[in-house]
Amino acid sequence: MPRLVAVSNRVADPRNVAAGGLAVALSEALRQTGGLWFGWSGKALQTAQGGTPGEGDLHLQQAGNVTLATVDLSREDHDAYYLGYSNGVLWPVFHYRLDLADFDSNFLNGYRRVNQLFARKLAPLLQPDDIIWIHDYHLIPLASELRAIGCGQKIGFFLHVPLPPPLILAAIPQHEWLMRALFAYDLLGFQSHADVEHFSRYVQAEAQAEPMGEHRYRAFHRTVRAQAFPIGIDxxxxxxxxxxxxxxxxxxxxxxxxxxxxxxxxxxxxxxxxxxxxxxxxxxxxxxxxxxxxxxxxxxxxxxxxxxxxxxxxxxxxxxxxxxxxxxxxxxxxxxxxxxxxxxxxxxxxxxxxxxxxxxxxxxxxxxxxxxxxxxxxxxxxxxxxxxxxxxxxxxxxxxxxxxxxxxxxxxxxxxxxxxxxxxxxxxxxxxxxxxxxxxxxxQDVHWWSREYLRALSETEGA
CATH class of the missing domain: 3.40.50.2000 (Glycogen Phosphorylase B;)
Known part of the structure; x- marks a missing residue:
């Protein structure tokens, strides 16, 4: 059985499923495969005065047979990537609140920089037959950054928040780059059929994507599968x-x-x-x-x-x-x-x-x-x-x-x-x-959600 590598903004101990949330969803699959869970450490470190944002340290620890890998961020990177772009741009836009979005170009630079950092830190930890499951809007471009440094593993993405209609998505500066990054994945999971419909309309209108049947779309010389997997509870x-x-x-x-x-x-x-x-x-x-x-x-x-x-x-x-x-x-x-x-x-x-x-x-x-x-x-x-x-x-x-x-x-x-x-x-x-x-x-409980998503990802043909 291939090892599962889960990537999310924050990491939780999969043994503490009573905490709810993503830990419940991923714990079973991670434990079954002796998996790796990668994400931000929760630490935002101050850089020296006049310095540039630097790369944080990588921390490894064991939680049973699951490896937890976390990375520190500089305060500058955290504020631009997390507070700025993820929660100041993507969160309001994806929830249809363009009036509350702050389209500061420095936020986008920090968002790209942190996703590049995560890719550089994660890549050496990967095994050739790993299955990689990346979660949520903080990490949309991570697969494209991994592909750019030679990662050929199957990579899936799940968006936990809604995906808005095409015209709202198109209001994001450089939205083309953001949506193009999704085609670096093999499988895109959304919460609802409405979200899948919004994705389908967007990529056909804005990227001239070709529908290939069976939930598949081809653009930018890659084929991606997009499907609804409504998350549940235990x-x-x-x-x-x-x-x-x-x-x-x-x-x-x-x-x-x-x-x-x-x-x-x-x-x-x-x-x-x-x-x-x-x-x-x-x-x-x-x-x-x-x-x-x-x-x-x-x-x-x-x-x-x-x-x-x-x-x-x-x-x-x-x-x-x-x-x-x-x-x-x-x-x-x-x-x-x-x-x-x-x-x-x-x-x-x-x-x-x-x-x-x-x-x-x-x-x-x-x-x-x-x-x-x-x-x-x-x-x-x-x-x-x-x-x-x-x-x-x-x-x-x-x-x-x-x-x-x-x-x-x-x-x-x-x-x-x-x-x-x-x-x-x-x-x-x-x-x-x-x-x-x-x-x-x-x-359709949380175990169904995890099982069905990973089954679909394992069956999806790359590129």
Missing amino acids: VDEFMELGRGEEAQETYEMMCAQYARRRLLLGIDRLDYSKGLPQRLKAFYRLLAEYPENRSSATLVQIAAPSRESVDAYADLRREMEQLSGSINGEFGELDWMPVRYIHRTTARKRLPGLCRASRVALVTPLRDGMNLVAKEFIAAQDPEDPGVLVLSRFAGAAEQLREALLVNPYDTRATAQAIQQALHMPLAERHQRHQKLLERIRA
């Missing part, structure tokens, strides 16, 4: 987490404190892509237009801190605090606060209990690659008395989770109507919807 692991002490304590505490209320739940990073202000405005409409929910429904909104030094995020935090205060001031009673807004990270071990205690989950991003909170909410429910998922049609998960109540988060009145429907949904309908949703997240 359903059994999350259910087991729900049986843990912390989850049980959280469930019992929430049930006791809100015995007279119906809980609505939002769990997000504080990010402009998550549609948080629109969600609060929809909740306001619910209380204004369906007054029977006053003193009855409580929204618990957890918004974990994220990139608070960035102006757009600081503005969002202020808006959320103002909206929460306004709703509580207008509708609150001495014994009832409509919105419980929590600007802190909640321990993952407590999340299943929080989900299970909630009647409705509001997962209403303006744009999201997938959104695993929606799937975790389904896994956490009591099958005898399940809650209802209200899901944005603009989340990648909406392609799979069709039995959720799908909403347009920009339409706050219609979203309020969907919340009202969820709060008053009969038990029989809740049973039926939850059963179908649980079947779907089990059929």
Whole structure:
């Protein structure tokens, strides 16, 4: 069996799958093949005054039979590659927010420089028959840099965030270079069929790519396969987490404190892509237009801190605090606060209990690659008395989770109507919807995702 080499911006110990995220997705395949996981160390080092950004040291350590390889970055490279281009250009553009992108040419230079550095540091660690799996928007050009120094291994790429339509992609300066870099891969994985369609339209319009059938496109003297592989969760692991002490304590505490209320739940990073202000405005409409929910429904909104030094995020935090205060001031009673807004990270071990205690989950991003909170909410429910998922049609998960109540988060009145429907949904309908949703997240769980992607990559013919 060929060794798996996983590459991502950050590296995690694959033995600590309880942390969730990419560690869960990759741990099984890495352990099976005695794999290598390569990425940034998390250290951004200051360079000497007047110096130029230098190459960081390579650190190797063992995590069982998996090798972890990490590279330090200079502060200048980190700020240009990570803060500047990855999160100041690609993140907002890929989430359809051109107005928030900062197209500073120095950011692109740093982005290219770090990807070249990663290629130089990774190449000597590779074996001839390795299969390389590169993850996310931070590392789009890495395969082309590896090819340039002679790497002929099979290389796949998975984009965890959405890919926008061609005209939005074309707004990125030097977008042609960025998209051309994708043709250095053998397999491109996207979260949804919509993302694949956007890629197909872009490369045919902008690169005159020739469709070759079977999800393949040829341009720049190379053929690449592009396909949807919706990422999932480890359903059994999350259910087991729900049986843990912390989850049980959280469930019992929430049930006791809100015995007279119906809980609505939002769990997000504080990010402009998550549609948080629109969600609060929809909740306001619910209380204004369906007054029977006053003193009855409580929204618990957890918004974990994220990139608070960035102006757009600081503005969002202020808006959320103002909206929460306004709703509580207008509708609150001495014994009832409509919105419980929590600007802190909640321990993952407590999340299943929080989900299970909630009647409705509001997962209403303006744009999201997938959104695993929606799937975790389904896994956490009591099958005898399940809650209802209200899901944005603009989340990648909406392609799979069709039995959720799908909403347009920009339409706050219609979203309020969907919340009202969820709060008053009969038990029989809740049973039926939850059963179908649980079947779907089990059929395409995180192990299916990893297995199907790697199978497709191993079967893909290079160039």
